[in-house]
Amino acid sequence: MKSFLNVQDLGDLKAALAEAAELKANRFKYDTLGKNKTLLMVFFNNSLRTRLSTQKAAMNLGMNVIVLDVNAGAWKLETERGVVMDGDKSEHLLEAIPVMGSYCDIVGIRSFAGLSDRDYDYAETVYHQFEKYSGKPVFAMETATVHPLQAFADLITIAEHKRPHRPKVVLTWAPHPKSLPQAVPNSFAQWMVEADRQGLPLALDGAEQGIDFVITHPEGYELDPAFTRGARIEYDQQKAFEGADFVYAKNWSCPGIGRYAKDYGRILHDYHTMMQWTVDARHMAWTNDAHFMHCLPVRRGMIVTDDVIESPTSLVIPEAANRELSATVVLKHFLQEM
Amino acid sequence: MKSFLNVQDLGDLKAALAEAAELKANRFKYDTLGKNKTLLMVFFNNSLRTRLSTQKAAMNLGMNVIVLDVNAGAWKLETERGVVMDGDKSEHLLEAIPVMGSYCDIVGIRSFAGLSDRDYDYAETVYHQFEKYSGKPVFAMETATVHPLQAFADLITIAEHKRPHRPKVVLTWAPHPKSLPQAVPNSFAQWMVEADRQGLPLALDGAEQGIDFVITHPEGYELDPAFTRGARIEYDQQKAFEGADFVYAKNWSCPGIGRYAKDYGRILHDYHTMMQWTVDARHMAWTNDAHFMHCLPVRRGMIVTDDVIESPTSLVIPEAANRELSATVVLKHFLQEM
C-alpha cells in the first residue's frame, strides 16, 4: 500500500477487521514494527480526534512522530509553474513537498475542501501532489472529498455491534449552521457499499451478512455517484429510518451533482425546513432500536438531540475511540510493506 | 491516585519528598515504568515551565506524550444540555472529553480562572468535567484555583534548603499590573499548612520541624479559608518578614472573600499603594537572611527588585527546575497504580 485514500486501497476488509480486533486485544503487539520510522502529520486544517488518535496509533507501533501545523495564512504554497512569486506565497509545492518527504517515512495529510471550486476539490489536488512529489507513502487524515480513517473506524464499530440479521445502515443528512464538506458521507457511503460487496460484517456464525445501506437527505444533497455506487437513496427520512439497525447522521453541503452543479458547497434550505431533519427520539422510534452514530464533533440540538446521543445505544464515543484502531491498522500496513 | 488537585491527593508528603530526592539522584531510575503509556497534556492557556517540565517528567518515565493546545477562541466547548448548538461552539464537552480520554492513559489539564464568576472558578468546573468524563486519571497543570505541581516543587525546594530550626515561611502579596488568579497562593498555602501538619520539612537529624507559615497582604486579598485553613495572616508586611527564612512572593487579585465578594478578580489598590509591597533589599533586611522564592514568570521591578532576585539566596531557578521532579513523582504515582 502506497496510498490510503479509498476503501480499495486497504484491500481485503475482512482481514483488516481481523487486524483491528487483534490490535484491540493488544494495542502494543507490534510495538517494535515502527522502530526508527517517522510519521509526519501535515495539518492544513484543525484537528482533534485525528491528531490525537493517529499520534497514538503511530506510538503504538513504536514510530517517531512529527506534527506540522501549516497555518494556511502564513505559509501559502504556490502550485502553478511560470509564476513570478512576488506575492504572499513564499514557497512552491514542488520544493516543499519533496523536502517534507525527505525527513520521514510516511506522510499523513489533512486538507479540507474549499467548497468553492468543485473540480479542484474533487480532483484531490493537494493529496495527489503529496502522493506524486513526497516520495513516501501518503494517507488521508480527511482530505477534500474523503475521510477513510473515519469510515474504517465506523465499519469496525458496526462490526463490533453486529446483529443476528443483515443490518440496515442508514446514512442520514442532518442540519448544521455552516457549509460542511462531503468527505465523511462520501467515505462512509464508499465503505458501506464495499463492505456489503465483500459480505461484511460477518454474522456470529461467520456467514457473510453484508449491509442493507440506505442514504436519506433532502433533494439536492445527492452525493457523488463515484462514492455511492448505486446505493439506494430514500428522500423520505421516515421510510429510510424504518427498521434501521444503525443511524449514521452527518451534515454536508450541496455536492453539486446534476442540476445542482452551481450550488456546490451551499446550504440549500431555510432553517425551518432543515431543522425537520434533526435526529430526535421521534425519528429513532421509527428504527429497530438503532444505534446512533456520528463522526464528531457534533452540534447537539441541530444534528441530534441530547437524549438520543446520550442513549445507551449511542456509539459516538466507541466510534471515536476506534479511530486509534483504524489508524494503527493503516500504519501497520505501510510499515509491513517497507 | 486518580486525581491530583489538592495536597491530600498525594498522601504522605514525607514519602513524596523521599521519592523526589531519589529521582533527583537518578531521573531515569523508572525509565521503563511508562512504556506504552501515553500522557495527554491539554492546554486551554499558555504555558512555559509546566509545558516543558511535565513533558520532561513523562519522558523520564519512558512515557509517550501528546500535547494539545486548545485555542479557546477556535474551539469553544458547549457545557449545557438542551442547547441548540447553532452558534460558535462546535463541540460539547460530553463528547470531547471522553474522546480525548480514549487516546491516552493520563490527562493533564491547564485551565485558568476567568476571574469574572467566582462560583464557576472555585467549583473547578473544567477540571471536574475531565475527572468525571475522561475515564482516565487527571491532574492539574494549573487550574482555576490551584497549581499543585508548583506547590509540590516549592515544598521540595524548601526541604532542600532546610535550616537548623523550624523555618519561618512567609507568603507575601506583591504588585503586578494585571489581575491574576489565586491558584499559586492557594496551593502554596494549602501545601505549607499540610506540610506543617505532617511535621515537614524534617530537621537534619530527622526530627519533625514543621513550618511557621505566615501570609501577608493588603486588606481585601484574604485567600479562601478552604486553602489557608487557619494560617496566620499578618497585614503588616514588616512584621511578617521579621525572622523569615523563606519569602515567597506572588501577586494575586482579590479572592472575593467576605465583604470583598463583589471585588472578585479585581486589583484593589492604586499603583502607588501597591508598589510599597515590592520585595526589595529593604524588605529582605527584615528577614533572617531569607531565601527569595517565586513561581515565575516574575515581573522585575514590580514583584521584586533585580538585586533580590539575583542574590545568592534567591531560589527561583532551582525552584523552577524542581518542577521536573514534582511532575515525575506525580506521574510515577499514577503509573504505579495502573
Add this chain to the structure above:
Amino acid sequence: MKSFLNVQDLGDLKAALAEAAELKANRFKYDTLGKNKTLLMVFFNNSLRTRLSTQKAAMNLGMNVIVLDVNAGAWKLETERGVVMDGDKSEHLLEAIPVMGSYCDIVGIRSFAGLSDRDYDYAETVYHQFEKYSGKPVFAMETATVHPLQAFADLITIAEHKRPHRPKVVLTWAPHPKSLPQAVPNSFAQWMVEADRQGLPLALDGAEQGIDFVITHPEGYELDPAFTRGARIEYDQQKAFEGADFVYAKNWSCPGIGRYAKDYGRILHDYHTMMQWTVDARHMAWTNDAHFMHCLPVRRGMIVTDDVIESPTSLVIPEAANRELSATVVLKHFLQEM
C-alpha cells in the same frame, strides 16, 4: 563542543564530512547515543526544514525532543536590568533562559535578525544570552547572522557532487520582494572559505582540492568581512558565473557595510534592476554546467526560473535532505562530549 554558531565550532571539516557520509549509510548507527537526553528546540520564528530535519536528527540518535514555539508577540522577554516590568513583557530572560535550560540537555535556537539595529543583530544578542544563561550546549537553528546547519548541509552536498577539478562555487545575490537577513549568505561564505582553507572537498583520489569561491551581487550588498574573510567579490554576474561548477543563489538585504551603514536591512534597487539578477537559463549557460543550489524556501520567477530549479543539475532537494545529516552530526558531537 559547547556551542555551534560558526564553522570553527565544528573543528575538522574532513572528519565532519566523513561522519555525515557514515550517517547517510546508516542514519540509526548511533540510535542509543541520545537515550534519556532531551533536545529543546526554541523557535522565535517560523520554520519548516529546520523544524523537521532537526527533530528527525535528534530521533535518529534516540533523543527525546521538546519543541517550543515562542510567539514573539505573546511572550516578550525583558532583556534590561533596572526596569519596572509593568508593560507587555511578562518575563525576564535572566529567569526564562536558565529555566528552559534546566529541563533539557541541548538547546537549539531560532531567532532571526530584526534588520533595524545592525549592532544588536550582529552581536547575536539572543543566541549569546542562551549560551551564557542556559547552562547547556546551544546551537543555532538560524540566528540573526548565521545559519550553520544550512551551510554544513551545503558543504556536504557540494562534497557529494564533486568534480574532477577544484570546483568553482559562486554565491550569487538574487531578487526577492522582501528584505531578508544575511544569515544564509554569511554562513555559506564562512563555510566555503574555511572548507577551502582545509583543502575540501577532496578529489576522488583523496587529494585536497579546496574551493574557488566567488561572491557576486550588486554594489551595496557586500557581506560582513568577518564572514567572507577576503573572498573574491565580482560585481559582474556574468564574469562570476563563467566556469562555475556550483551556483548558490540567495537574496539578502543590505548588510550595512562601509558607506552603506545607514542602509542596513534595506532593498537597494528598483524592481527592474533587481530582476536582472534572476538565475535563468541564460545565466546558467555561462557556467560549466553548474549545479544550482538554494537553501529554500525559494521564490520561483524571482530567485530562479522554473526550468533552472527543475533541471537535472538542480540540487535544491538533496541539499534540503542533507539538513538531516548536518543536524545529526552536530547533535552527535554534543552528545559524545557529555
